[in-house]
Amino acid sequence: MxxxxxxxxxxxxxxxxxxxxxxxxxxxxxxxxxxxxxxxxxxxxxxxxxxxxxxxxxxxxxxxxxxxxxxxxxxxxxxxxxxxxxxxxxxxxxxxxxxxxxxxxxxxxxxxxxxxxxxYAFPADPAAAPGLTAITRPDWRWQRCDLKTTALAGSVLGGLAAAHAGADEVLFAGPGGELREGGHTNLFVRHGEVLETHPLGAVVLPGVTRSHLLDLAAGLGLTVVERAPRLADREAWRELFVSGTLTGVRGVVQLDGTPVGDGTVGPWTRRLAAALAARERAAAEEAG
Ligand SMILES: Cc1ncc(COP(=O)(O)O)c(C=O)c1O
Incomplete structure (x- = not known):
């Protein structure tokens, strides 16, 4: 088009x-x-x-x-x-x-x-999209990230840090190493057999995609817990993915230079990417 x-x-x-x-x-x-x-x-x-x-x-x-x-x-x-x-x-x-x-x-x-x-060039098959790389940084943004303001200096600095590191996204972590969200995405971790995502509140944006994913995950029988993924638990993570309106669902296969899980885009990520893409197509058809 x-x-x-x-x-x-x-x-x-x-x-x-x-x-x-x-x-x-x-x-x-x-x-x-x-x-x-x-x-x-x-x-x-x-x-x-x-x-x-x-x-x-x-x-x-x-x-x-x-x-x-x-x-x-x-x-x-x-x-x-x-x-x-x-x-x-x-x-x-x-x-x-x-x-x-x-x-x-x-x-x-x-x-x-x-x-x-x-x-915007969306991937032809979101479920087959290649994995992204990310870095973590302390969350130096302001304390009302629930408001979608254009005052995005913290995200811009994070984006620059990611670019300097050759990474695709920056993930902001709280003082206890709890992962909050990306520079322009929410994030989910598969820890054992549950997905973890930071609860809503002042330190994350209430993502429209995030809310669809909570619903889609339930429909697919995947368990989601709204609790902050902790960097200290990283060894137990099987998958990490980010979500956003233009990003869709994208696996993060490398964090701070080392692989996440087995270093490939995981099955829950692919299933949710496909489910989101189907919901988007249906929404577009309904609007047409
Ligand atoms: C900081 C941040 N978190 C999360 C998101 C994802 O939100 P949505 O799914 O509504 O695009 C965005 C999108 O711009 C964002 O800027």
Whole structure:
């Protein structure tokens, strides 16, 4: 499927991305006073739109930014303008542009809305996708990772550390060596005959994919326990995988330079990757 045309929607106006302009006083630009969502798009249909909009509403509420009326219609109008494509739709809402650069938000502003479609190369067969490599780092991010803010300096530093190490992803660990999540993914470990994933709370994003996987795992008869995988137990791990909207389910076969389990993508990872891909296809067909 072809890439979307280079369009975006800024404050409800659809136009060429190259011509879009925001104010330098926009609080998203100045302070990262801004939240976002990334959705997967198949055939021009945004997948799991209600779940993404619900999480966006929670992030906005966390920042006391009002819900931008008309956002859903702006998304629909942009996707009508792009026509069918496979990829992603990025939706960012900032608090808006204030007259002065002050930390305090002050008066209620009109939120800035920026919507950007993009092509993305998804693996043809997610269950057969090759394994990834990852590094661990202490979690140096802020303490409200449940809010999906664009202030992502901690993730950017983690991404740089991963790139310098030649790895695909960074996994953030708490002070006791408990694995929380990746730079842009949630994570699961198969420890014996159960999957472990960090419980929801302030140190992980409530991933849309994560919640589908909890449901799909139950349907496949796999046991999931919401408890933090501990690096101290690493020798007992059989599989490690990360999950995300664009990542899907991807096995991590090497962590900090040494193999995880037998160093190959494991069977539970492949089953869940296939089950998620099937659910995504069904969602796209239903939307079409
Ligand atoms: C820090 C972090 N954790 C987890 C995820 C996965 O969330 P989702 O499955 O909703 O894409 C993301 C996605 O961007 C993320 O940035």
């Amino acid at each position: 072809s890439a979307p045309p280079p369009l975006c929607s800024l404050d409800g106006r659809i136009g060429p991305l190259a011509e879009a302009r925001i104010s330098p006083l926009d609080r998203g630009f100045l302070f990262g006073d801004s939240v976002y969502e990334t959705m997967k798009v198949l055939g021009g249909h945004p997948l799991f739109l209600p779940a993404h909009l619900a999480r966006l509403a929670a992030s906005l509420a966390g920042f006391e930014i009002p819900w931008p009326e008309g956002l859903a219609a702006e998304i629909a109008a942009l996707l009508a303008a792009t026509g069918p494509f496979d990829g992603s739709l990025y939706v960012q809402v900032t608090r808006g542009a204030a007259p002065q650069r002050l930390h305090q938000p002050g008066a209620r502003l009109t939120p800035t809305r920026f919507l950007l479609p993009a092509a």
